[in-house]
Amino acid sequence: MSVERKEEEQQTQMISSRGIAYWTMFPKQIFPTCLTLNPEPAYKPGSYEDMQSEFSPLLFSSMESYLTPFLKNFVCDSIKFRQMRRVMHEYLPEGELTRVQGHKRYRQKIISNYQPLHGELYTMHAANFFVPSFLKAVIENTEESFRSIMREPSRGVFTFEMLQPRFCELLMSEVENFERWVHETKFRIMRPNTMNKYGVVLDDFGLENMLEKLMEDFIRPISTVFFPEVGGSTLDSHHGFVVEYGKQRDLKLGFHVDDSEVTLNVCLGKQFSGGELFFRGVRCEDHVNAETQSEEILDYSHVPGHAVLHYGWHRHGARPIKSGHRINLLLRCKTGAKTTECLVRFDWPPAPVSLSCGLVEVGKEGKQPAGRRSPFFRATEVYRRVLQSIFSAKKPFSANTKSFSEEFSPIVCLRPLPQLRILGLKIAEGSHCGIARLFSATNWQRLVLLFMDAFLSLRARLLMNTPFAGAGTPFAGTTF
Template sequence: MSLEPRTPAAANGVVLEEPKRPAFASSSPRLRLNPNNDHNPDNYDDMQLDFSPEIFTSLERYLPASMLGKPRYDKFKFMREILLKYFPPGERNRIQKHREYRQKIISNYQPLHRGLYSMQPAATFVTAFLKAVSENTQESFRRIMSEPSPGIFAFEMFQPRFCELLLSEVENFENWVNEAKFKIMRPNTMNKYGAVLDDFGLETMLDKLMESFIRPISKVFFPEVGGATLDSHHGFVVEYGDNRDVDLGFHVDDSEVTLNVCLGKQFTGGELYFRGTRCDKHVNSGSQSEEIFDYAHVPGYAVLHRGRHRHGARATTSGHRINLILWCRSSVFREMKKYRKDFSSWCGECLHEKKERQRKSIGATKQELLRRDGESAL
């Protein structure tokens, strides 16, 4: 098996080209860095748009103060100009196709357990997890979590009943896909099986899961990779066993923080193996012995790690294993990353290089001092 990490490039199919910086003249107004949450945005549902109306409604909170009082059409033109720079036509086309794909599922698929489609914390999480998140402190999180290897957190998360319901919903969706001979998109380029939960209606629920439960934890444990600013996700299930995927190759996720929860059912094998966190430049570098760690999945239990923490899943040797995966992303972190070269706060190899530079520089300084001492003694 190759140990070359592969970035699952097509992830949820949303691969954005490098955004080009808007070429505004320096005197032109710019978007605000933080949203104006007091502003009540207009509704764009009735307009013929080439981007989803919700994008305009969301973006409106970022408009400069001078634009906010302008007529709706002026705001629309201003925002569209920005969006066009960030989404080239091919990308826009792909997003439009994906929107139609989801629409087709939503209008034909009959959910089995409607309760799953809105976040119901008391029916979803085990009590200890809920308590830790409501306390929202490093101590409360540490109380329910183990950190068996640096940057890998394991904890009990879902109630058995919630796992059962979600498994049966996924099964119901897959039966519908087969009966309707519907061609579904798989979670990413690495899986032949599994399903994207966001595509059949669970996007809002998973957004809530990320915002209210994963982001507070990530803010504490992964601040250096945008843990506090997670603002989008890709949520899916992976499936292993007979007539399913067997294992998963060595890779990094297209996420800043990944939540991986085992839903069941009964299985042997399927352990995750981790090999240290790396930036793009060092993604293929070797591992230190202390970075080598294996984790055995337990139904109901979650693993939380940086997306750049290199990992893979060993063969599921018997039974059937289904895991919920939530790739959580931060647009702010991705934008800032473009202007940085040193990632020693989270990349094991950048840190190693930095220490090496410091060691050399201290050595050179010592040499210089010794030389000066020698000269003055003459």
């Protein structure tokens, strides 16, 4: 019996005991409409921790508020669970599930064979890991406390002392031990990214939970203050690894942007010269090669124990190392991977905006609530990702996202995905453009909800199974 079938039966049995088994037999027929346009803001979703699934329980919780009222009112969580799981499967990109499962097996294989050297690294011991000034600032958790330990040598690049020397030593020694094990067992490991031939992914050999804590309890509070516009307060997934430079290691790192909203880069050691980190301004994907303004130029020399925190889209690279050996801990943090909590509603007029570089800078003259910094919006990137996520599912049109505005504005209806429609979406026309955020989640991408354009009062949403409002009618039926 297939796993799926078996699971289905088990679930049916479980539900039968409550006398409503038949609901689960024909889920699609019974519930052709599963999700609604508007989540209920005050809705309290249930917990899906106990449900066996390939998806994160958080994903189910966050999706629950988008269920139709009919489904939401069901007392039986299994029914909701099944419906949501069905929708996720329907919209999951081909191969994604296989990839995720393959990586899970890869990690399990390492973790069940590799013997850690320093067990104390594997759970968060803040007092042992961080320098007191850093800890104090995070505990106080105010912009002032963070600024009191930080420098901002270039806009959006923050540097501060963070890790205790002993922690750095232990982590480097653990990495060395892991590499020894890899060498001895001839285990084929995946390197942190395509640019590094050396370095290891810390999440792959057991440090995932500790690094998740590092992101949640230490980096997210800081990002909430300094990187709100890219979802700093909702960072919910990370990629943690070390990079190594030196003789018989990587020598430098080319100019690039990270696949992250916010990146933490901390030097662990050891002795070295050269290898400076250089920054050249934040750009969206379409403009990564655009000119650099003089005020965007920053060269930074790494100091062991000291951290740099920056936008993932801040263009940067590392200069060649001249001597010695440099090891850095990298934590690339992303938002929206696990939950849709990042459905941030921009509640102030975002005007004026400019799309000259796809990087929308908002607010110089615009009104902003006190305490908010003038933010960047990676509008082009957001649109691209929204479209890509839709297109890659079924390829309804030739996915030339650049000509999106001519092709689809102002009303978009993705016919081959009849349930998915974006209405009233006006993109990148002239000098005005709304604020749009992609609230993606690994598997939730097909279900992208979204967007608003407060400036133009246009609303664009990705609709699920809701009636088409009719071409030419800006969708204005709802407000956030």
